[in-house]
Amino acid sequence: MRGDIDMFKRGRHICCGFLLLLSGINPGLAVEQVTLQLRWMHSFQFAGYYMAREKGYYRDAGLAVQFLEGGPAVDGIGNVLQGRADFGVASSELVLVREAGKPVVVLASIFQHSPYMLMVRDESGIRSPHDLINQQVLLGPENRAVELRAMLVNEGVDLKQIRIVPPPLTPEKLRDPAISAISGYISNEPFQWRQLGVRYHLLKPIDYGIDFYGDSLFTTESRIARQPEQVKAFIRASLEGWRYVFDHPEETIVLVEQKYNGGQRSHDHLLYEYSTLKELIYPEHIPIGQMNPGRWYSIAKVYAALNLIDRISNMDGFVYNPEKYLLREHEKLRDYLVLGLMLFFFTLFLFFVWSRSLRKAVSMKTHELSSEIEHRKDVETLLQNNLKKYEVLFNSFPLGITVCDPNGKVLETNPKSEILLGLSARDHQQYTIDSEHWRIIRQDGSPMPAAEWASVQALRQRRLVENVVMGLIKPNAEIIWLHVTAAPLPLAGYGAVIAYHDVSDRKRAEDEIRRLNAELEDRVRERTAQLEAANQELESFAYSVSHDLKAPLRGIDGYSRLLLEDHEEPLDAERQQFLRNIRAGVLQMHALINDLLAYSRMERRTLHCDLLDLRALLAGIVADYAAEIERQGATVRLALPPKLQVRADLDGLRQALRNLLDNALKFGRAGVPVEVEMGGRAGEGVVTLWVKDNGIGIDPRFHERIFEIFQRLQRAEDYPGTGIGLAIVRKALQRMGGRVWIESAAGQGTTFFLELPA
Structure with missing residues (x-):
C-alpha cells in the first residue's frame, strides 16, 4: 500500500510538471531580445546554442538571441552579474562565485564531465599523477581547472613538489619537450599535439575520483524572479538545440565551420571536437542538461578542501528549481485568495441583511462546491490511471531495476532483474545490496570490494554514480558483465535505485x-x-x-x-x-654517381639543426650561381622579409635550395629570358620558402612522380641531369620534419614550396 502511495505521489509530480510545461506555450508571445555570454570564442563547444538559433527554436520560444564571445580577457560571469548579458555559459567555477555571495543560479549542465585534463608525453615515462613530482607541468590559473589540482592532491601529490609552468599556453610551450605535462581542453590541445606528431596520453580527473560538471548554463536570481517564463523558454530551446546537434552532427559541423569558426579550425578539428564533446555530454544515456544538487555540493566540498572557499554556506538556491519560483507565484495567489475570502464574507454579511439575496448566494456556493467535488473525482481517476501506467512501465522496462531502503535492504525488483541475476523477487529481497552473497569482480578479473560498487556508493555517499562495469559471478559460476548506474532516491523509506543491463557480449x-x-x-x-x-x-x-x-x-x-x-x-x-x-657517357655516369652518393649521405648523415638567417643563406646560394646566371642572362630576385629565421640543418637546406635553383635555370623556355624568384614567409608555427620560375612548367599529372628517384620528364639530350635532384630535395625536407610540394602547369612556369617547422 505504501508503495502505491509513493508511486501516486511521483505520478502527481510528473503530471503537474507536464501541465506547467503546457502552460508555458504561448504562440502569440512577442519576441524578446536576450543575450548569451559564451565562455570562449566561437567554436563547436557552443554548437547547441547555434543550432537553437539557426533552426528557429529560440524564435519559436519568443526569443531573439545574441551571442557574446568570450576570451582570456573577458569576465563572462561578471558580464551576466552586471546585466551586460542575460544568460551565460561557465564551468564549475560558478560554485566559487556563489560562495562569494553572488546571486548566480545554474540552469542546466550540458557537459556531464569536465573537459579539463593533463596531456603527458609518452616518452616522459609518466603514467600517473604521482609521477609528476619534480616535473615541469603547465597548469591554468588557481581558480580554474580546479579538478586538475584536486586530482593531484587526491593522489597524495603536494603542489609544491611540482615545478609549475605559468600560463598562457604558447606554440613554443606546446612543442617544448622539457614540459612533461600540459593542462588543457580535451577537445582542443590533444588535437594540436596529434597534428605535431607528438605521442601522448591523458590524465583525466574522472579516472582518479574527481568528477566535475563542465559547461553549464546559468543566470541570476533576479532574472528568474522577473522573467520566470522567459528563463524556462530559454532552457527548453537551448536543450532542443543540443539534441539537434547529436541527431545531425555533419550538418552542425559544416555550419560551425562556415559561420561560427572563430579559431579558424579545420573540418577534421571540428569533427574531433564533436566526438570528444559527445563523450562529455553522454546524450545517449543521460538527458541533456541534467544535473544533481548533491553532485554540485560534492564539487563545493572539493573547493573547500583546496581552501578556495572558507566554508559551504550559500548553496541553497544555487541549482535552478522552477517549482521554487512557482511557489512564490502560488503565495501571491494565496494572498489574492485571502483577500477574496475577506470580500466574500463582507458580501455574505450584506446578504445576511437581505435574506433573499443571501439564499441566492448560498445556492450558488453549493453549486460551486458540487463542481469542485466532481473535479476532484476526475483528478483522482486520472492519477489512478497514471499509477497503473507506471506499474506497467516498471515491470516492462528493458533494464534490470532494484530499489532498496536506507539500510540497503532490497525492496523492489522488476522482472528483467530476475532474468539477469537469476534470482526471483522473493529471493532477491532476502539480501542487502552490500551482502557477501554478491561475488563481484573488476574488468581485469580481480575481486571488486563493496565500497567500489555503484549501488553502495550511491547509498552511502548520496550521489549519482554512473557507468560502472562489473562482473557478477552467479551460483553456477557463470560470469555476467553488467553496466550499472545508481542514484539516491529522495523519498521517505527509500535509499537508492539501481539500474543495470547485460554488456557481456560487448565485454567479450x-x-x-x-x-x-x-x-x-x-x-x-x-x-x-x-x-x-x-x-x-x-x-x-x-x-x-x-x-x-x-x-x-x-x-x-x-x-x-x-x-x-x-x-x-x-x-x-x-x-x-x-x-x-665515351667521355660524355663517363661524365654522365660520374654525375649520376655523385647524385647517388649525395642522396645516400642525405639519408645517413647526422642533422645539426640551428637557427638560420634565410636571407643570408639565399644570398649565398645566388652568389654561387652568379657566373651561370650571367651566362644565361637570367634574373634572380629575393622576396622575403628581413631577419626571417628558421631552425633547420644548414647543409640539408642549402642542398635542397641549390637543386631547385639549378632546375629553375636549367628548364627555361627557348627564347624567353629566365626569371627566378626565391622567397619566404612566416606562418603559424611554420616557415614557407619557395623557388618560382617562368620555365617550361610541369603537367599536374606528374607532380608527385617527379620527386621519386631516377624520374625524368625530359630527354637527357634536351635537358641534362640524373633524375635524382628532386628526390634529394624531398629526402632533405623529410629529415628536417618538413615537406615539399609543387604548383605548376605545362608552359606556365613552376613554383616549388618548402615548409619547415618554425
Whole structure:
C-alpha cells in the first residue's frame, strides 16, 4: 500500500510538471531580445546554442538571441552579474562565485564531465599523477581547472613538489619537450599535439575520483524572479538545440565551420571536437542538461578542501528549481485568495441583511462546491490511471531495476532483474545490496570490494554514480558483465535505485579487439624492424656500389682523354666521335654517381639543426650561381622579409635550395629570358620558402612522380641531369620534419614550396 502511495505521489509530480510545461506555450508571445555570454570564442563547444538559433527554436520560444564571445580577457560571469548579458555559459567555477555571495543560479549542465585534463608525453615515462613530482607541468590559473589540482592532491601529490609552468599556453610551450605535462581542453590541445606528431596520453580527473560538471548554463536570481517564463523558454530551446546537434552532427559541423569558426579550425578539428564533446555530454544515456544538487555540493566540498572557499554556506538556491519560483507565484495567489475570502464574507454579511439575496448566494456556493467535488473525482481517476501506467512501465522496462531502503535492504525488483541475476523477487529481497552473497569482480578479473560498487556508493555517499562495469559471478559460476548506474532516491523509506543491463557480449568483443590489436601491434613492429633493416642494407649497398664505381670511371675518362689529346691524328673522324661519346657517357655516369652518393649521405648523415638567417643563406646560394646566371642572362630576385629565421640543418637546406635553383635555370623556355624568384614567409608555427620560375612548367599529372628517384620528364639530350635532384630535395625536407610540394602547369612556369617547422 505504501508503495502505491509513493508511486501516486511521483505520478502527481510528473503530471503537474507536464501541465506547467503546457502552460508555458504561448504562440502569440512577442519576441524578446536576450543575450548569451559564451565562455570562449566561437567554436563547436557552443554548437547547441547555434543550432537553437539557426533552426528557429529560440524564435519559436519568443526569443531573439545574441551571442557574446568570450576570451582570456573577458569576465563572462561578471558580464551576466552586471546585466551586460542575460544568460551565460561557465564551468564549475560558478560554485566559487556563489560562495562569494553572488546571486548566480545554474540552469542546466550540458557537459556531464569536465573537459579539463593533463596531456603527458609518452616518452616522459609518466603514467600517473604521482609521477609528476619534480616535473615541469603547465597548469591554468588557481581558480580554474580546479579538478586538475584536486586530482593531484587526491593522489597524495603536494603542489609544491611540482615545478609549475605559468600560463598562457604558447606554440613554443606546446612543442617544448622539457614540459612533461600540459593542462588543457580535451577537445582542443590533444588535437594540436596529434597534428605535431607528438605521442601522448591523458590524465583525466574522472579516472582518479574527481568528477566535475563542465559547461553549464546559468543566470541570476533576479532574472528568474522577473522573467520566470522567459528563463524556462530559454532552457527548453537551448536543450532542443543540443539534441539537434547529436541527431545531425555533419550538418552542425559544416555550419560551425562556415559561420561560427572563430579559431579558424579545420573540418577534421571540428569533427574531433564533436566526438570528444559527445563523450562529455553522454546524450545517449543521460538527458541533456541534467544535473544533481548533491553532485554540485560534492564539487563545493572539493573547493573547500583546496581552501578556495572558507566554508559551504550559500548553496541553497544555487541549482535552478522552477517549482521554487512557482511557489512564490502560488503565495501571491494565496494572498489574492485571502483577500477574496475577506470580500466574500463582507458580501455574505450584506446578504445576511437581505435574506433573499443571501439564499441566492448560498445556492450558488453549493453549486460551486458540487463542481469542485466532481473535479476532484476526475483528478483522482486520472492519477489512478497514471499509477497503473507506471506499474506497467516498471515491470516492462528493458533494464534490470532494484530499489532498496536506507539500510540497503532490497525492496523492489522488476522482472528483467530476475532474468539477469537469476534470482526471483522473493529471493532477491532476502539480501542487502552490500551482502557477501554478491561475488563481484573488476574488468581485469580481480575481486571488486563493496565500497567500489555503484549501488553502495550511491547509498552511502548520496550521489549519482554512473557507468560502472562489473562482473557478477552467479551460483553456477557463470560470469555476467553488467553496466550499472545508481542514484539516491529522495523519498521517505527509500535509499537508492539501481539500474543495470547485460554488456557481456560487448565485454567479450572488447577483450577480443584488445587481443587482436596487441597481435597487430606486434606484427607491425616486427614488419617495421624488417623494413628498416632492409632499407639500411639497401642504402649501404647503394653507397658502396656508387663509391666503388668512381675508380674505374676515372680510368676510362683518363685513357679516352689521352687518346683524343695525344693520338688524335691517326684516328679518323668516326673514331674520334666514338671517344667523345665515351667521355660524355663517363661524365654522365660520374654525375649520376655523385647524385647517388649525395642522396645516400642525405639519408645517413647526422642533422645539426640551428637557427638560420634565410636571407643570408639565399644570398649565398645566388652568389654561387652568379657566373651561370650571367651566362644565361637570367634574373634572380629575393622576396622575403628581413631577419626571417628558421631552425633547420644548414647543409640539408642549402642542398635542397641549390637543386631547385639549378632546375629553375636549367628548364627555361627557348627564347624567353629566365626569371627566378626565391622567397619566404612566416606562418603559424611554420616557415614557407619557395623557388618560382617562368620555365617550361610541369603537367599536374606528374607532380608527385617527379620527386621519386631516377624520374625524368625530359630527354637527357634536351635537358641534362640524373633524375635524382628532386628526390634529394624531398629526402632533405623529410629529415628536417618538413615537406615539399609543387604548383605548376605545362608552359606556365613552376613554383616549388618548402615548409619547415618554425
